[in-house]
Amino acid sequence: MAERIKAAEKFKRNRVPMPEQPPEKRVKNFDEVPLGYTLEDAIEEAQRCLQCKPAACIEGCPADVHIPQFIDKVIDEDLEGAFKEIKITNGLPAVCGRVCPQEEQCEEKCVMNKKGKPIAIGRLERYVADWAREHGVGDEKPQKSSQPKKIAIVGSGPAGLACATDLAKLGYDVTIYEALHKPGGVLIYGIPEFRLPKSIVDYEINKIKELGVKIITNYIIGLTESVDSLIEKYDAVFLGNGAGAPRFMGIPGENLNGVYSASEFLTRSNLMRAFDFPKYDTPINVGKRVAVIGGGNVAMDAVRTAKRLGAEDAIIVYRRSRTEIPARAEEIEHAEAEGIQFELLTNPVRVIGDENGNVKGLECLRMELGEPDESGRRRPIPIEGSNFVLDVDNVIIAIGQSANPIVARSATGVETNKWGYFVADEETGHTTHPKVWAGGDIVTGAATVILAVGAGKKAAESINKYLEEQG
Amino acid sequence: MYKILEKERWSESVFSYIIDAPYVAKAAQPGQFIVLITRPTGERIPLTIADSSAEEGWVQIVFQVVGKSTLELSLMEKNDELYSFAGPLGTASELENFGGKVVIIGGGIGIAPIHPIARKLKEMGNYVVSVIGARTKELLIMEDKIREASNELIVVTDDGSYGRKALVTEPLDEMLKTEGENIKKIWAIGPPIMMKFCTKTAVANGRGNDIIVSLNPIMVDGTGMCGACRVTVGGKTKFACVDGPEFIGGLVDFDEFMGRQRQYIEKEKNALESYKAKLQKEGRV
Numbered sequence: 004m005a006e007r008i009k010a011a012e013k014f015k016r017n018r019v020p021m022p023e024q025p026p027e028k029r030v031k032n033f034d035e036v037p038l039g040y041t042l043e044d045a046i047e048e049a050q051r052c053l054q055c056k057p058a059a060c061i062e063g064c065p066a067d068v069h070i071p072q073f074i075d076k077v078i079d080e081d082l083e084g085a086f087k088e089i090k091i092t093n094g095l096p097a098v099c100g101r102v103c104p105q106e107e108q109c110e111e112k113c114v115m116n117k118k119g120k121p122i123a124i125g126r127l128e129r130y131v132a133d134w135a136r137e138h139g140v141g142d143e144k145p146q147k148s149s150q151p152k153k154i155a156i157v158g159s160g161p162a163g164l165a166c167a168t169d170l171a172k173l174g175y176d177v178t179i180y181e182a183l184h185k186p187g188g189v190l191i192y193g194i195p196e197f198r199l200p201k202s203i204v205d206y207e208i209n210k211i212k213e214l215g216v217k218i219i220t221n222y223i224i225g226l227t228e229s230v231d232s233l234i235e236k237y238d239a240v241f242l243g244n245g246a247g248a249p250r251f252m253g254i255p256g257e258n259l260n261g262v263y264s265a266s267e268f269l270t271r272s273n274l275m276r277a278f279d280f281p282k283y284d285t286p287i288n289v290g291k292r293v294a295v296i297g298g299g300n301v302a303m304d305a306v307r308t309a310k311r312l313g314a315e316d317a318i319i320v321y322r323r324s325r326t327e328i329p330a331r332a333e334e335i336e337h338a339e340a341e342g343i344q345f346e347l348l349t350n351p352v353r354v355i356g357d358e359n360g361n362v363k364g365l366e367c368l369r370m371e372l373g374e375p376d377e378s379g380r381r382r383p384i385p386i387e388g389s390n391f392v393l394d395v396d397n398v399i400i401a402i403g404q405s406a407n408p409i410v411a412r413s414a415t416g417v418e419t420n421k422w423g424y425f426v427a428d429e430e431t432g433h434t435t436h437p438k439v440w441a442g443g444d445i446v447t448g449a450a451t452v453i454l455a456v457g458a459g460k461k462a463a464e465s466i467n468k469y470l471e472e473q474g
Numbered sequence: 475m476y477k478i479l480e481k482e483r484w485s486e487s488v489f490s491y492i493i494d495a496p497y498v499a500k501a502a503q504p505g506q507f508i509v510l511i512t513r514p515t516g517e518r519i520p521l522t523i524a525d526s527s528a529e530e531g532w533v534q535i536v537f538q539v540v541g542k543s544t545l546e547l548s549l550m551e552k553n554d555e556l557y558s559f560a561g562p563l564g565t566a567s568e569l570e571n572f573g574g575k576v577v578i579i580g581g582g583i584g585i586a587p588i589h590p591i592a593r594k595l596k597e598m599g600n601y602v603v604s605v606i607g608a609r610t611k612e613l614l615i616m617e618d619k620i621r622e623a624s625n626e627l628i629v630v631t632d633d634g635s636y637g638r639k640a641l642v643t644e645p646l647d648e649m650l651k652t653e654g655e656n657i658k659k660i661w662a663i664g665p666p667i668m669m670k671f672c673t674k675t676a677v678a679n680g681r682g683n684d685i686i687v688s689l690n691p692i693m694v695d696g697t698g699m700c701g702a703c704r705v706t707v708g709g710k711t712k713f714a715c716v717d718g719p720e721f722i723g724g725l726v727d728f729d730e731f732m733g734r735q736r737q738y739i740e741k742e743k744n745a746l747e748s749y750k751a752k753l754q755k756e757g758r759v
């Protein structure tokens with residue numbers, strides 16, 4: 004058992020760095036980039052925690068993870084205890100430890116951040132969850148009730164999985180309907196292997212199945228069966244179908260060969276494993292120079308995937324400046340280390356094709372920053388006459404996703420807003436239909452894993468309350 | 475799940491499978507399609523629902539061997555199981571009693587998908603004239619079934635080995651010229667080039683808005699989540715998997731559509747070659 008160190012010592016020490024695959028090596032493979040803490044690293048980092056009461060970090064966490072409590076157990080090497088502490092409020096710690104934007108959440112609020120050295124909460128969370136997976140520590144099996152009520156869940160992304168887990172633990176009979184052939188949502192088809200190994204997602208899904216949750220894949224709600232029909236057959240329905248429809252820019256040349264939406268590009272590579280063509284049958288075309296339009300996590304994932312698929316020049320084209328890039332800080336740093344180029348303050352106006360209809364260039368305009376807009380970020384304004392052409396073989400569009408109307412179209416009495424997202428109570432996820440709840444990206448628009456997990460959990464609680472009241 | 479209940483070979487390269495898929499069968503309507511994967515390392519391939527029975531829980535697909543995935547599918551046997559089979563996808567054909575003649579054109583493998591459309595239109599009281607065509611007699615499928623589903627049947631082959639020696643566009647042009655407004659609607663399903671020329675024929679007769687074609691662009695998910703299947707229709711980008719696959723022919727940008735279909739041609743060719751070589755080594759062909 005490691006000792007508690009003095010406060011003065013805590014302030015003196017630095018964050019324990021994360022061991023990583025070196026950039027020149029990792030751009031040639033799809034293996035995970037950060038290698039994970041050792042036990043010694045984890046303890047050394049955990050020792051720095053001030054154990055604040057109340058804990059500022061928890062306020063920054065959308066799932067209210069019991070942060071200082073689990074960190075304290077790490078010092079005692081009580082990793083099982085630490086895992087259970089996290090699991091009270093977060094069902095997917097191995098995932099969240101890897102993909103949450105900690106620098107805007109817990110680590111931003113951490114008092115140690117005042118000195119620029121916040122506790123590496125994400126890395127510790129990941130360490131504890133990985134330890135639990137390697138040691139087979141999981142949830143206790145729920146008790147089977149004799150006459151369980153039945154709940155249908157649409158979509159097996161983080162929102163659906165979190166909702167299913169909590170309801171199964173309460174003894175309900177839960178069935179998830181998933182459109183694709185593999186469950187996991189964005190965790191499987193969107194976020195690349197080098198950031199979130201699929202074996203981890205598969206493990207989590209197996210654990211959820213062990214709780215008795217049935218997952219029916221290849222089943223598209225709205226086409227194979229309507230939400231209306233689920234409402235008739237089940238005691239309650241949770242809609243967690245995400246915001247998966249890709250947005251395009253509406254600029255000329257967008258349908259040329261070699262232009263992809265990030266969703267298509269990443270689905271081909273991650274879900275269909277095109278990076279391993281021809282062992283896997285799905286092809287993907289990546290030329291020497293690839294431009295990715297956008298600055299979010301999706302854009303970073305696409306550009307780093309393109310690099311790994313052989314692009315010599317993989318370029319981010321983003322219309323604002325470095326400070327406004329919305330992706331996680333770690334992704335931007337990783338991308339820079341991997342030699343990704345950034346064309347900032349640049350906005351595409353046209354994709355240029357050759358005589359065979361293949362992309363050969365992207366015409367762009369330079370921008371400058373004006374006054375802040377509604378989002379508080381300074382608005383980019385085009386500089387007239389600054390047009391120039393980037394010579395590229397592929398253009399990948401990563402400017403956001405929107406709601407796919409298939410589910411909503413089949414749900415009578417479940418209201419949507421003008422963007423097609425379900426209208427749901429913020430605290431409970433309850434929609435305008437008494438038997439239907441919704442949560443995750445299909446309510447908020449594209450957001451984060453942890454917010455989807457939180458929404459799934461809140462809905463589970465509300466569904467339980469409703470079903471208990473129904474008797 | 476998704477067991478092959480029946481397998482028939484209809485020509486050198488065309489096969490018909492009956493698949494056990496009760497959920498899909500229950501919801502299937504004419505004009506819709508499924509996406510299947512043969513085995514876990516396979517790709518998602520879209521195929522039209524040629525027929526289905528909600529009561530008996532099966533779906534029929536009719537496919538032509540054109541590349542690796544369809545070749546592999548053709549090598550599966552009765553009682554084998556597909557890894558994945560999802561549907562029904564896409565928007566159903568908009569069928570009604572149009573109050574006159576409807577011309578239904580099927581070319582090559584496109585004869586299979588016109589069958590449920592013709593049958594339903596006839597049931598609804600339309601006078602259905604079907605035109606089916608193939609390169610040569612050997613490749614002509616489903617003649618009896620289409621005859622039964624229609625009031626009149628015209629058979630053409632490119633080489634004149636069976637039926638009339640003509641392209642499907644010829645009888646279409648003649649009918650539009652002689653019968654004019656009496657022809658209320660046209661469906662044309664087949665190879666892209668055939669649909670393009672049927673549309674040209676309709677447009678030349680002032681009927682570009684009355685011809686429906688079924689587009690088969692390259693797809694991935696088939697549910698509106700990737701945009702691989704985008705086509706330009708009436709100057710707007712549409713996703714063929716959810717907004718279609720049927721569109722008004724006169725509005726379709728066929729050249730863009732046909733160009734997009736060729737995106738992976740090199741890789742597809744190589745994949746097919748190495749798969750054939752592997753089969754040869756294993757003594758399977």
Ligand SMILES: Cc1cc2nc3c(=O)[nH]c(=O)nc-3n(C[C@H](O)[C@H](O)[C@H](O)COP(=O)(O)OP(=O)(O)OC[C@H]3O[C@@H](n4cnc5c(N)ncnc54)[C@H](O)[C@@H]3O)c2cc1C
Pocket residue numbers: 102103104157158159160161162163180181182183186187188189190193194222223224225243244245246247269300301304331407409410442443444445449450451452453455
């Ligand atoms: C490339 C990429 C990178 C990202 N990186 C991060 C990150 O680093 N950190 C972070 O916090 N967030 C990240 N996000 C956002 C995060 O992944 C999402 O906010 C989160 O996954 C939303 O969860 P969800 O359960 O609401 O939806 P999803 O994960 O989208 O899951 C929805 C599921 O529903 C299924 N479905 C859809 N329609 C139907 C239907 N009709 N019938 C049945 N099933 C259906 C879908 O196939 C899918 O499996 C990223 C997103 C993407 C695309």
Ligand SMILES: Cc1cc2nc3c(=O)[nH]c(=O)nc-3n(C[C@H](O)[C@H](O)[C@H](O)COP(=O)(O)OP(=O)(O)OC[C@H]3O[C@@H](n4cnc5c(N)ncnc54)[C@H](O)[C@@H]3O)c2cc1C
Pocket residue numbers: 507518519520521522523536537538539540541542543544545583586587689690691692693694719735736738739742743746
């Ligand atoms: C809505 C729809 C309905 C279809 N219905 C039928 C049908 O009933 N019968 C039938 O025989 N074929 C049908 N097709 C075409 C069929 O999907 C392709 O022939 C098949 O995917 C080819 O796979 P492959 O590996 O054998 O050939 P490949 O070597 O991969 O490709 C050969 C050609 O097929 C096309 N193709 C390749 N991959 C796809 C893909 N994922 N989606 C669509 N087209 C592709 C391309 O034009 C390509 O050049 C349909 C396609 C669509 C989109």
Ligand code: SF4
Pocket residue numbers: 051052053054055058059060061070071112113114115122124
């Ligand atoms: S705010 Fe930082 S130092 Fe304080 S308890 Fe949370 S993690 Fe520890």
Ligand code: FES
Pocket residue numbers: 692693694695696697698699700701702703704713714715716
């Ligand atoms: S195939 Fe992906 S959106 Fe149509």
